[in-house]
Amino acid sequence: MNQEPLLTLEGVHTHIGAYHILHGVDLAVPRGQLTMLLGRNGAGKTTTLRTIMGLWHASQGRVRLGTHDITAARTPQIAELGVAYVPENMGIFADLTVKENMLLAARSARTADQLDDVRLQWIFRLFPAVQKFWNHPAGKLSGGQKQMLAVSRAIVEPRELLIIDEPSKGLAPAIINNMIDAFAELKGQGVTILLVEQNIHFAERLGDTVAVMDNGRVVHSGSMAAFSADAQLQQSLLGLAL
């Protein structure tokens, strides 16, 4: 197995207009593992994800995906390299049907029949709502169902790296379990996942690596096992224990 991290950020600074949000972020996301990005609100987690995706550009530092330097790359190019992004607001196209949303996410399919059936069945098993509301406008779905759709879109085709911003927000515990199962299965398939999450269960069940952010910097990184065992460390970094 390739020991090189799939995604690395080195000394990344990001400015939004006059605001200096990221002050030198160093992050390494190992292949085939789930890395959790933790931190209080305003720490810069979403900004980091957006910088990786090229929606905002780093004013300093490097972002590398495998052998590619994607610091200055445009968002579509980064996506084409096999990165799937699920933003905090889910990015669902409300006026389009669930089917159309999924079709859009599947770059290789021109029409719905060209979607990978096996994969679809897997997604339907994980998130039944996606199948149930297949022909309905996505805007009609509940918040939790939209989350499921957003994640489904990210996995409708095989991707190398999944970048997900708070997927369990607003979900019922049963659904959260489904989502955890989904991610566990993906991990099993060798997909690398970078996850921003507040939910305890995610961290405990899935997290392999953890990085904690504060004030635009990564202030701690290491294995999840070590982190969960150290209640004092959790307390000081997050103000809460896992």
Added chain:
Amino acid sequence: MFILKRLFSNDMPRSRPLALLLVLLAIGLAFAPFVFPGVKALSVAAKVLVFIVLVASFDLLLGYTGIVSFAHTMFFGIGAYGVAIAATRLGAGWGALLVGLGASLLVSLVLSFAIGLFSLRVRAIFFAMITLAVAAAFQTLASQLSDFTGGEDGLTFRLPELISPSFEFTEEPFLGVSLDGRLLCYYLLFVTAVVLVLALLRIVNSPFGRVLQAIRENEFRAEAIGYRVVVYRTTAAVLSALFATLAGAMLAIWLRYNGPDTSLSFEIMIDVLLIVVIGGMGTIYGSVVGATLFVVAQSYLQDLLRLGSEAASGLPWLAALLSPDRWLLWLGVLFVLSVYYFPTGVVGRLRARAAA
């Protein structure tokens, strides 16, 4: 110096070249009848004065409040028609002028109030498009209500004797210029323009003006701090319209004529946009510098183009491009280039240079 600062509401040019330019312009305009001989030169100077006020009023709306409205010429027209209609129907007297002025200000007040309120209900882009439509409709209306407005032909009227060209208060010309009503009319315009510009400076530099700018920058935050955006924007819209109406009255008084094309045409709106961009948005001084540059260029550019066209008569396509009738083409090109390369306008550039 202190008096000067108070007069200009503490909004000094902040740049030596700019201050010099303004002083020169002021002197040039003040002594125009004596310095620049001929009827045309005086007309150009009068037009400059009118446009300074018109553009400055637009700057209040666009540069300071951040509202794009294409209905500005409508208020200009209302002012001009107010004077024209009153003078036509009530005869050539000061009373008629005052009635016309008062009526047009009232109409503008009501209309701008309605438009201002409406602007807050719809998004900025919508608002811009709507004002465009309203202005176009108003122009059509003016030319159709011919009983009232003189239709396409417009209205020609006479002014009170004191400012009529026929009135002469001395036989002998003074410094080569005959002292007649026309001269007085010009100085009436000059004084009015000065007063109005200083008033606008006062407004934009007052606490009210500062709130306007805050709203322009971040409406949400201004509202959150506690300023009722509705009130401020509507007030700005109304003030802007009133000043434009006054400019219209000035125009009508000078021309002793008004028609749909004189004050309501879309070309004037374009001219105003051009001037405010070239001069510098959100500065008031920009309108002074810009209006002068523009009106002078417009008046003399055509002559320049005529020369060019004749010189290029060997190449018909070039001659057609340089035809004096196509001066708007070149102005349009200048406009587009200004928006790209001089977004802060002449005044902005000069100030930036001085600050550097």
Added chain:
Amino acid sequence: MSLLKSDFDWKPLALVPVLALVALPLTGSLSTWLTLTVAGLAMGMIIFIIASGLTLIFGLMDVLNFGHGVFIALGAFVASSVLGLMGDWTGSGELWRNLLAVFPAMLVAMLVAGALGLAFERFIVRPVYGQHLKQILITMGGMIIGEELIKVIWGPAQIPLPLPEALRGSVFVADAAIGKYRLLAVAVGLVVFGLLAWTLGRTKIGLLIRAGVQDREMVESLGYRIGRLFVGVFVVGSALAGLGGVMWGLFQQNLVPQMGAQVNVLIFIVIIIGGLGSTGGALLGALLVGLMNNYVGFLVPTLTQFASIFLMVAVLLWRPQGVYPVANR
């Protein structure tokens, strides 16, 4: 647009028949009403053809092209030159010959307008993406320049654009005179609408456009280069405006260089009523404006221009974003 019938927002659609029905008693006779209604629908179709491009461009890229009128004028003038060359075809009394002259004229107009659109997007619009104020100013500047250039090429005076022989006059349906050309306009309009609806609803490109109108960032995050798509939409929109210009010119049978600016106002009203970004809304708005114009033009000619504005204000008071606002803006 929702696919669930029960969810479909049908109320605005009802405005069209309601307006027509209200006008019926006012116009006095059924035959007059019929003539006016067909004329109104035809005018509406032509306006829709022009407006559809503009609303998509705005919806997709948040670019407001105040200079859209220049494509209209250019299309019309180019067509007049082409038709001018085909005098024997247009002069013939046979319909097929006329159509063989008109359709190529339309095609050439579309090509030229589309080409200008490409240049316009590259040099005028692209440098000011995201800055609304500058966009408004610059696209206006572009229109002024365009208008003047038209005057340079075709002269500043108005040019007549007579209808080909067989398209003149009317067919008579139960006492009502229905302009033949108007019928053609309605037919072309329906074809254009059909093609647009099919492309938007059934192809992946259409899907991309509809999604891009709602959330451009997300579409890019899914791996699509929306910038290229936009250029395509801009060019098609300009070409459609050119087509609309030809049809408008034949409608008026007269061309002036300022026609772009004149029609501009109408199409803005239409897309405001319809909702920025919505093609269906543009069709609805266009039909309403077309009908309104014709009914009021017959009943109270002086108020014709204000009629459309009144309609727009009324719609905005009901729905400030237009009848079919597109999701996220």
